[in-house]
Amino acid sequence: MTDAPFVSPSSPAAAPDGRPVVSLSDVAVAFDGPPVLREISFSVAPAETRILLGPAGVGKSVLLKTVVGLIRPLRGKVELFGDDITHMPEENLFPLRARTGFVFQEGALFDSLTVRDNVAYQLIQERVADEEIDARVHEALKFVGLEQTFGMYATALSGGMRRRVAIARALIHHPELILYDSPTGGLDPVTSNTIIELIVKQRDVHETPALLVTHRLQDAFALCNHRFDPEENRMVALPEGYFNPNTTFLMLEESRLIFDGSLDELVQSQNAFVREFLE
Amino acid sequence: MALNAIDRTAKQIVLTVQEYSLFAGRAMLNLFRPPIYWTDFLVQSDIIGFGSLPIVILSGFFTGGVLALQSAATLSAFGATAVTGQFVSVTMIRELGAVLTGIMVAGRNASSIASELGSMVVTEQIDAMRALGVDPIRKLVTPRIFASVVMLLLLTIVSDACGIAGGAAVTVFLNHQNGTQYFHQAYEHLRYPDIVQGMVKPLFFGYILGSIGCFYGMRTTGGTEGVGRSTIQAVVTSSVLIIFVDFLITHVLLTIFA
Numbered sequence: 426m427t428d429a430p431f432v433s434p435s436s437p438a439a440a441p442d443g444r445p446v447v448s449l450s451d452v453a454v455a456f457d458g459p460p461v462l463r464e465i466s467f468s469v470a471p472a473e474t475r476i477l478l479g480p481a482g483v484g485k486s487v488l489l490k491t492v493v494g495l496i497r498p499l500r501g502k503v504e505l506f507g508d509d510i511t512h513m514p515e516e517n518l519f520p521l522r523a524r525t526g527f528v529f530q531e532g533a534l535f536d537s538l539t540v541r542d543n544v545a546y547q548l549i550q551e552r553v554a555d556e557e558i559d560a561r562v563h564e565a566l567k568f569v570g571l572e573q574t575f576g577m578y579a580t581a582l583s584g585g586m587r588r589r590v591a592i593a594r595a596l597i598h599h600p601e602l603i604l605y606d607s608p609t610g611g612l613d614p615v616t617s618n619t620i621i622e623l624i625v626k627q628r629d630v631h632e633t634p635a636l637l638v639t640h641r642l643q644d645a646f647a648l649c650n651h652r653f654d655p656e657e658n659r660m661v662a663l664p665e666g667y668f669n670p671n672t673t674f675l676m677l678e679e680s681r682l683i684f685d686g687s688l689d690e691l692v693q694s695q696n697a698f699v700r701e702f703l704e
Numbered sequence: 705m706a707l708n709a710i711d712r713t714a715k716q717i718v719l720t721v722q723e724y725s726l727f728a729g730r731a732m733l734n735l736f737r738p739p740i741y742w743t744d745f746l747v748q749s750d751i752i753g754f755g756s757l758p759i760v761i762l763s764g765f766f767t768g769g770v771l772a773l774q775s776a777a778t779l780s781a782f783g784a785t786a787v788t789g790q791f792v793s794v795t796m797i798r799e800l801g802a803v804l805t806g807i808m809v810a811g812r813n814a815s816s817i818a819s820e821l822g823s824m825v826v827t828e829q830i831d832a833m834r835a836l837g838v839d840p841i842r843k844l845v846t847p848r849i850f851a852s853v854v855m856l857l858l859l860t861i862v863s864d865a866c867g868i869a870g871g872a873a874v875t876v877f878l879n880h881q882n883g884t885q886y887f888h889q890a891y892e893h894l895r896y897p898d899i900v901q902g903m904v905k906p907l908f909f910g911y912i913l914g915s916i917g918c919f920y921g922m923r924t925t926g927g928t929e930g931v932g933r934s935t936i937q938a939v940v941t942s943s944v945l946i947i948f949v950d951f952l953i954t955h956v957l958l959t960i961f962a
Binding site for chain 2: 490493495515516519520521522523524525527529530531533534535536546547550594604
């Protein structure tokens with residue numbers, strides 16, 4: 426067992442301390458038609474991992490992009506690292522976004538660049554020395570187990586490898602918040618497990634707060650009932666009935682947030698949609 | 705119903721013009737505020753400038769040749785075939801060099817810019833760039849517009865030279881006239897206002913093709929089909945705008961130099 430606290434289903438989840446890293450109040454998002462999201466309020470505390478569940482097409486990715494100002498809300502308030510970004514000019518948002526890591530659904534790697542240049546993209550823009558870039562890229566690729574892809578082009582990678590490189594790109598800058606958009610979507614179970622292990626490793630080793638979008642319950646539960654063992658350098662299951670208290674859930678249905686709570690509260694929820702989703 | 709449709713379309717056009725103005729203005733303002741991505745500017749200059757060289761040389765050469773053929777046929781009726789050189793050089797430098805190069809480069813580069821940026825939009829690479837804290841307007845759009853402006857000016861000079869050379873080739877080898885006389889006429893009757901006209905136009909045309917290509921690329925929606933649509937819109941709009949702006953600039957400059 427590590428020193429990290431774990432709680433059984435009967436214990437209330439420990440409320441993480443400190444100001445929220447992300448806070449949304451009564452947010453609504455609309456494009457040309459009716460609102461895609463409405464009355465969305467939640468927050469992400471330091472060291473907290475929030476799993477956003479919901480069926481496909483319900484607005485999970487839109488919500489994730491709204492958190493970092495890639496999509497602007499119609500109304501409501503979005504705070505990132507304590508700053509109100511709801512109406513913040515795009516230019517002022519760039520420094521804030523640089524403090525976050527975003528893993529896109531299909532990786533969104535730059536096809537014309539090598540894996541090295543993709544992972545080091547932020548560092549190259551900041552004109553960091555080449556030797557330091559190479560060292561940090563090797564370190565980030567080692568973290569995701571893809572050191573051999575250093576000089577390869579992004580187009581030569583498989584779907585699973587692209588996601589792992591995207592994770593390396595998101596982590597190289599030591600982000601203060603990570604956003605994962607369906608990181609295991611469309612992948613085989615073995616590759617999905619590898620990616621979940623990386624997310625658990627980042628959560629337990631670096632305690633980086635995260636917001637993770639998925640519609641795969643098995644991934645969400647794996648995040649809750651596993652921990653990363655640094656000695657064995659792999660993810661191990663928590664004892665039966667225990668789960669990570671800093672991993673909590675949100676659920677979207679028909680553009681509204683219908684659940685916000687711990688795993689314990691999720692499995693005991695009487696909401697008809699939650700029950701249907703879990704079953 | 706019909707009035708509503710007209711009203712909606714008119715509003716849509718005004719909104720698009722407003723969005724384009726803000727977009728193109730912001731892209732140009734980035735030239736005066738750091739960081740400026742000089743490496744990207746050089747890469748784009750190579751793609752837009754050096755890459756377009758073959759089509760500009762060929763189109764310029766054959767346009768000059770056609771001008772010499774047509775003008776000699778008409779001028780011979782007045783016994784004035786000796787002024788073919790003047791006719792070709794003035795027409796190429798004042799008008800055709802800039803317009804033809806603008807349209808040729810727009811066909812090649814406005815389309816490639818729109819499809820490249822459009823593909824980046826639909827695969828979330830632009831969002832990824834923004835999420836990484838990098839301004840895509842500054843990183844992708846400004847270097848492309850600036851490179852289009854600078855390179856189109858240089859390509860127009862190449863096109864003018866090739867056009868005059870093409871006219872000379874036709875005059876000497878097909879019309880069997882004196883080459884020295886052709887070049888003497890071509891040089892002797894050129895005035896500074898002619899050169900100014902020929903050099904001012906590509907600055908506007910380069911800005912049009914670069915900014916229109918980027919604008920349609922960056923507002924792509926609807927997946928790969930949308931990329932195709934953006935590419936067509938970029939080529940059509942930039943080509944029509946180049947001809948329209950050519951008319952306006954010519955009118956203004958002729959008034960100034962009258």
